Amino acid sequence: MNSNNQTKKIRSVMWIGNGIALIAVLVAIAASWLLYGQTLTLLTENLRERLQTISITEAANIDAKDLAALQVEGDWQKPEWARVVNSLHRAKYGNKNVVFMYIFRKTKADPTQMEFMGDADSLNPYANTDNNPNNNVDVNGDGKIEPDGPDKLQWPGQPYSEAVDLPEAYAAYNGPLTVKDLYTDAYGTVLTGYSPIKDENGNTVAVLGTDIKADDFFTVTRQTLYPFLIFIAFLICIISILAVTLVYMWRRRAKELTKMDELKDEFLSVATHQLRAPITAIRGSAANILEGTYGAIPEYLTQPLSVINESSRLMANSVEDYLNISRIEQGRMKYEKSTFDIVTVVQKIVSSLAPTAEAKKLALSSVGEEKINVYADVGKVNQIITNLVDNAIKYTNTGNITVSVERKGTMARVVVSDTGVGISNKDIGILFEKFVRTRNANKVNTTGSGLGLYVAKMLTLGNSGNIWIESGGVGKGSRFIVELPVSQGASPTA
Template identity: 30%
Template sequence: MLILFFSAAAVVTITISMYSFTANLLKQRLNQRVLAIISTASLLFSPEEIKELRELGPEASLKTPTYRSVVEKLQQLKRANDRMTFAYIWAPSEKPNIMTFIADADVIALRPSLNYDIDEVTEDGFPGSEYDITGIRVFEDGSVNKGPTVNQEIYKDRWGLLYSGFAPIKDEYNNTIAYLGVDIDVTDYNHLVKATYLPFGIITIILMLILIGLTIAFLRLWGGRIELLRELDRQKDELLGIVSHQLASPITALRWDLESLFDDYLTKIGNDGRKTLEEMKQSTVNLADLVSMILDVSRIQLGKVKIDKKPLELTAFFEEMIHVIEPGAKEKKIIFTSKLPAAFPTANLDRRYTRMTIENLLTNAVKYTPEGGKVNFVVSIRDGHVLCEVRDTGCGIPKKDQEKIFGKLFRASNIQNSVDGNGFGLYVAKGAVESQGGKIWFESEEGKGTTFFVDLPLKDDINHSADEGHGGWVTQLKAAIHL
């Protein structure tokens, strides 16, 4: 949807830009036309004619051939340009921002003595009448004195939409003595500009429809690919489960055979044979643990974990794990301490998954804590829950990795190349805890250590499946992985 939004915004922006470019082009053509008219027309009037009419004054100038000549030129200019509404000559007055009319193409019939036969006349442009030029930009900024120019603003009055052009009339000393002005009716131009809305609007709609169609097609294609990936992922998990299950039986049998061989022939073989058998036994144990872990990952991924909650005596349960961890800690010269309550209430937990979780956290704490460091294991009972804390002074988890630490196959960046691991442990631990209605979280600072917390309810009469515990964790996890 974000792609669609930005694409639509781009289409609208491009369309508006194209429309603005077209409107500006039409405006430039209009400017060129008005400038061409006013530039050519200004050459028809000589400074001597204008000086004579100004010196005679409004009343006296009306009876002169010069006045008749100037007005006829203005009328000729109007006839040559069918869209020209007014043509006139102004001269500056002594009042600020006030111009006086010298001649106008439309007022000559005001004096019957001149024998002009015009049906309708106006007083506005009569010689000597005043006109306020306030607001006409080319006069305010003085650009009209530099040469022919246009007033960029289109204005509307009772004669229609008008666009004005002006040209200075200068004497032999290059002083401006008057201004030739023309007003062009630009109603057709305005209609033309508005008419461009339609094609550009149609173009926009067509482009939007094409864009929406492409987006829908893309989303359908993407959805098909997502479904295919989900199906492949599901088949992969099923295959992984089948392979792990098939591997588990022969590995277990091999392990027990080695145990039997180790017990029966320990006294009959030399030190080298004993060492070889011990290595084989340990390798088989490690392989069995890995297969078991992969099988758990597959079950969690497929939502097929079955939680088998039974009464569990916690004192013996935790003491057993402590005895398993202590030798490894002692070998690395790590100070391992533990604190358990004096007595535990009866708990209803899945023994295998609970042990796997706590033992994994303790093993990791020892593994990632350097020689001479500390690992502390504390168990407490709070409000019907058992809370386990595993605290170490190890390498810690980098802040950038903390959000992903429970992800499948993810390992923190500061230990990837220095400590062996497969990235399954915390993923399975989270699934095991949340499938029982519990919570797992941690606090960590890189270089200083990590503390993991596991909170499990002691009592639960319902046998949860992996997808029933704690808000359907497996379903949420699968959705997150697929997305």
């Protein structure tokens, strides 16, 4: 694998690594947030269950007959009041974080309205308003007495006007429940639960309300969860540091490979240019000697001179392939497109390669329409088709080679068919890659570089064309198909 491919793969790995690192960080953050939310939800449900247990238990301890005796404000002096309030007082202070426990019911005059029947701190409903500091009751435990605020005490029949905005207060007549959302008031963050108080016949006569403070509960929750969140944050930092380090290493490696690739291309370009001139001179001189330009040559020199001529031709083709690859990969390949007759080009190629085919006793012919004008670089097209026909001759030992030309819609199709070694389905997919030769090709011809088809493909694509291979399999010949765009009405130049 060359450095250019390595660079591309390193860059791909870099972006994949960046993506994985980013996904890992996002997953860690999302998991932490989800876990925190799930934990709070679970613990809130546990708090609801505890609140309902307290409310239901205390509601069962309240005697409906005592409540029936409490109808007006003055009834707070009755023993029934003392029993109800004392029971609420024990329940409130016997359960940690309960900040308010009270009883209310629907008024007889208007069932849509509610009235208080007492609360856990109102043994004397006037304790905070009788100007006697010794009687003060600090209901919310904040060290201040606020008789019109959180320290307001209740008496039988006191209007509970806020209940109109609390649908759960009315729904509690049908069974115990807790409000959907926590709320914040003078006590802090509070959750309210309700439980019906029933008479001996099972009828709801009042509702017990309980407010439980959630601040301490959530403080414990956070104290439990924070170490885990800190660990997650630490893990995210480690992942981020690793990601940044890997990105830096990948980028540095990519730069090194890019530099190496540039040096390789520069060396290849210089080297091939330096080789081109002497190889051309050797080939031309050998051809001139064989043709008798310098006079008759002895018979015994014909064979070695032919070898020199053919070898220099192959070397010149290889140098040209390397030059083309260098231009293509550096983006310096230029295409001088014009309109020309592809049929004429094919016929000239077939004529020029006919002697080579005859030397192997192969029949080489061309068939096609009279004229098909295409718009492409004539030199590049000549190189593409020459390469394909030359390959067909190399890898065909017996039979024939046919080059056909026909029009297919907006494309001119050139098909080089042979009766040669054929290609397996497995090899068809890789044959247009650099330095690739099939096993059968190596058995028949050992001089190929594996570059010709790659160059042909790139030149075809550069001319807005397509190229592909068809074969029935090993030993069944091959068809190399090239499609080039038909010229739209211009006159041919060749």
